[in-house]
Amino acid sequence: MLRIEQLHASVAGKEILKGINLTIGAGEVHAIMGPNGSGKSTLSNVIAGRDGYEVTAGSVTYHGKDLLAMKPEERAWEGVFLAFQYPVEIPGVNNTYMLKAGVNAKRKHQGEQELDAMDFMQLVKAKAKLVELDQSFLSRGVNEGFSGGEKKRNEIFQMAVLEPSLALLDETDSGLDIDALRIVAQGVNALRNAERSIVMVTHYQRLLDYIEPDFVHVLADGQILKSGDKHLALELEERGYDWVKVEAEQAAA
Amino acid sequence: MSDMALNTAALPGDAGVQTLRAQAAEVFARTGLPGRRDEDWKYTDISRISATLGEAWWSPTPSELSETDFSGIEGLDAYRIVFVGGEFLPEQSDIPEGVTLQSLSALLADDADERSHCLFRLDESAPLFNGFLAANSALASDGLCACIGANVKLDKPLYMVHIGNSTSHILNGLMLGQGAEATLIEHFVGGDSNSAGLNNIATYLRLADNAGLTHYRLQMEGTKQFHIGRVEVKQAGNSRYTLHAVELGASLSRADIVVNLAETGASCDLNGLFVASGRQHIDHHTRIDHNAPYCRSRESYRTVLDGRAHAVFNGKIVVAEGAVKTDSAQSNGNLLLSRNAEIDTKPELEIYNDDVKCAHGVTVGQLDEDQLFYLKSRGLSEEEARQLLTFAFADEVLVGMDSKLIRRFIEQAAFSKLPNMSDLEGFLE
Ligand SMILES: Nc1ncnc2c1ncn2[C@@H]1O[C@H](COP(=O)(O)OP(=O)(O)OP(=O)(O)O)[C@@H](O)[C@H]1O
Numbered sequence A: 001m002l003r004i005e006q007l008h009a010s011v012a013g014k015e016i017l018k019g020i021n022l023t024i025g026a027g028e029v030h031a032i033m034g035p036n037g038s039g040k041s042t043l044s045n046v047i048a049g050r051d052g053y054e055v056t057a058g059s060v061t062y063h064g065k066d067l068l069a070m071k072p073e074e075r076a077w078e079g080v081f082l083a084f085q086y087p088v089e090i091p092g093v094n095n096t097y098m099l100k101a102g103v104n105a106k107r108k109h110q111g112e113q114e115l116d117a118m119d120f121m122q123l124v125k126a127k128a129k130l131v132e133l134d135q136s137f138l139s140r141g142v143n144e145g146f147s148g149g150e151k152k153r154n155e156i157f158q159m160a161v162l163e164p165s166l167a168l169l170d171e172t173d174s175g176l177d178i179d180a181l182r183i184v185a186q187g188v189n190a191l192r193n194a195e196r197s198i199v200m201v202t203h204y205q206r207l208l209d210y211i212e213p214d215f216v217h218v219l220a221d222g223q224i225l226k227s228g229d230k231h232l233a234l235e236l237e238e239r240g241y242d243w244v245k246v247e248a249e250q251a252a253a
Numbered sequence B: 001m002s003d004m005a006l007n008t009a010a011l012p013g014d015a016g017v018q019t020l021r022a023q024a025a026e027v028f029a030r031t032g033l034p035g036r037r038d039e040d041w042k043y044t045d046i047s048r049i050s051a052t053l054g055e056a057w058w059s060p061t062p063s064e065l066s067e068t069d070f071s072g073i074e075g076l077d078a079y080r081i082v083f084v085g086g087e088f089l090p091e092q093s094d095i096p097e098g099v100t101l102q103s104l105s106a107l108l109a110d111d112a113d114e115r116s117h118c119l120f121r122l123d124e125s126a127p128l129f130n131g132f133l134a135a136n137s138a139l140a141s142d143g144l145c146a147c148i149g150a151n152v153k154l155d156k157p158l159y160m161v162h163i164g165n166s167t168s169h170i171l172n173g174l175m176l177g178q179g180a181e182a183t184l185i186e187h188f189v190g191g192d193s194n195s196a197g198l199n200n201i202a203t204y205l206r207l208a209d210n211a212g213l214t215h216y217r218l219q220m221e222g223t224k225q226f227h228i229g230r231v232e233v234k235q236a237g238n239s240r241y242t243l244h245a246v247e248l249g250a251s252l253s254r255a256d257i258v259v260n261l262a263e264t265g266a267s268c269d270l271n272g273l274f275v276a277s278g279r280q281h282i283d284h285h286t287r288i289d290h291n292a293p294y295c296r297s298r299e300s301y302r303t304v305l306d307g308r309a310h311a312v313f314n315g316k317i318v319v320a321e322g323a324v325k326t327d328s329a330q331s332n333g334n335l336l337l338s339r340n341a342e343i344d345t346k347p348e349l350e351i352y353n354d355d356v357k358c359a360h361g362v363t364v365g366q367l368d369e370d371q372l373f374y375l376k377s378r379g380l381s382e383e384e385a386r387q388l389l390t391f392a393f394a395d396e397v398l399v400g401m402d403s404k405l406i407r408r409f410i411e412q413a414a415f416s417k418l419p420n421m422s423d424l425e426g427f428l429e
């Protein structure tokens, strides 16, 4: 379970997150929506441990451990996974090799035996099927020359292989064509289970038709202004964000 | 370096060669060695050489090593041509049949048709000419001389291994007849020996019409060794030359790569990888002359520098007036793993007609933070992520090698010398 309390974070001296409170239980699916620039990716990056963000106040604990004190790789070993909004290309680094190194580092951390090449290939092939990723992508450089949609699909493929307990999907639906969206959503649904928590950042209600969230939050100007169930997303689709802000202001006044 | 008089008296060769040696010694005494005032030597200070080897730094010294000290490139099936301390060892070598191939020492002992003379003749106006080349011509006593006849396609590479840490002057000449094809591997090895010397190598390559040569130049000298090399290539119509230059060893290494695309349709590919650490100094000056229409040149160099290593890359391309439809591209990427590593890189284009396509690009940088974070977010440790990105960066120039064996050999050698790069198992798949 992930617990975020009064989280403040700034980038280059500018405060972006202004007191986030959010609790995500095991097996829950949360959707985070909100205007451009409101801090959604910043929140995901802070949870995953990217450099360049200064946490000025608050805490993030995961399974009772202080996540903010860990290096990014340690967070990955603890089960945190970030599907990037803009996955970076890494020419020359083989997709499968990277995943094998990642999976085995995690297994080692958890005191499990490392997978050998054969077992690993089996795992990878099965997971590629799950998101209908062509096998040829396995041996290519990480995201090297992938189209926008292919990169997003590769992120979910990696999630399937790494089997995180907390998956942060930052706009994974953006850039996917209609069929790809369905396939990726089915993949994510197949990965839903009682232990795995999923946080989806999205701008579109459509994704939530496929992957039904337990909770929907509105993040605006660095704060979670409103939370609700899946119906909130429909309301946002219809009315936009302004009314949420107005409501929040009135409540504060 | 006060007294620059080379003693050429007791060296092999007929009267003609002796005259050429004496002339070279004169040139050497007159021009001396390049200094930092020479534009082409601005970043490479060779005073280290005489400071280490003494006044008569050019005097040949024997090697402490023997051919058994080096096991070669695992699995490589090739014609072995072995030199120890600059001396050809016929018993250790395996010469192909059907081609004219002998050591320079053997040729000098019996040079009825004066074939060796052209190798000793100096052209002071040649690009990047310098005193080392004059010393080479004055003092060289061994090397390889080969002619591969028209349309002969050598079934195996010529693998010329120089086992050293000694001072020697080696002179090689290889001619490929029309349509001939061959692979030449020049491999310089020294091991961890504490002794130092200067390897001064000149290699002249001539490609007739439609000939194709793949040339591996693997500099893996001992850590104290000095290495000065020159490769001079002259290409006739539609010939193809590919160089894979790898610089891993030596205290100071300088190579001048001079390619003359002399006739229509000739093409060359120069690939280079430097991996240097400690106080190593590596310098390549390349010069490609487009002297005819429809010639193509590609150049791709990468350096990975750690510690206080210093690398120099100068890529000069000269396109002559008549060399229309020239197609040339050059790229040079440099990865600095430490704050104290240094690179001086400079593309130089001189173009004398309008009908050309010339692209060039240089990058100098550290590892990419976004890529590092991506890998770490997948569970790779900081160290693993750094290794992987460094490897991928360098490997980009090695993928062009047509020999997987050599590629693997170089990957192992290059990355086991960088700190924390020993666990290569997984990378090399
Ligand atoms: N490195 C940075 N330097 C300066 N400002 C930054 C930096 N990174 C993020 N920001 C700013 O922080 C704010 C929040 O950015 P963030 O990427 O978290 O928004 P977002 O909610 O994910 O937006 P979108 O919906 O467009 O993806 C933006 O105003 C952005 O410009």
Ligand SMILES: [Mg+2]
Binding pocket: A040, A041, A042, A085, A170, A171
């Ligand atoms: Mg974002």
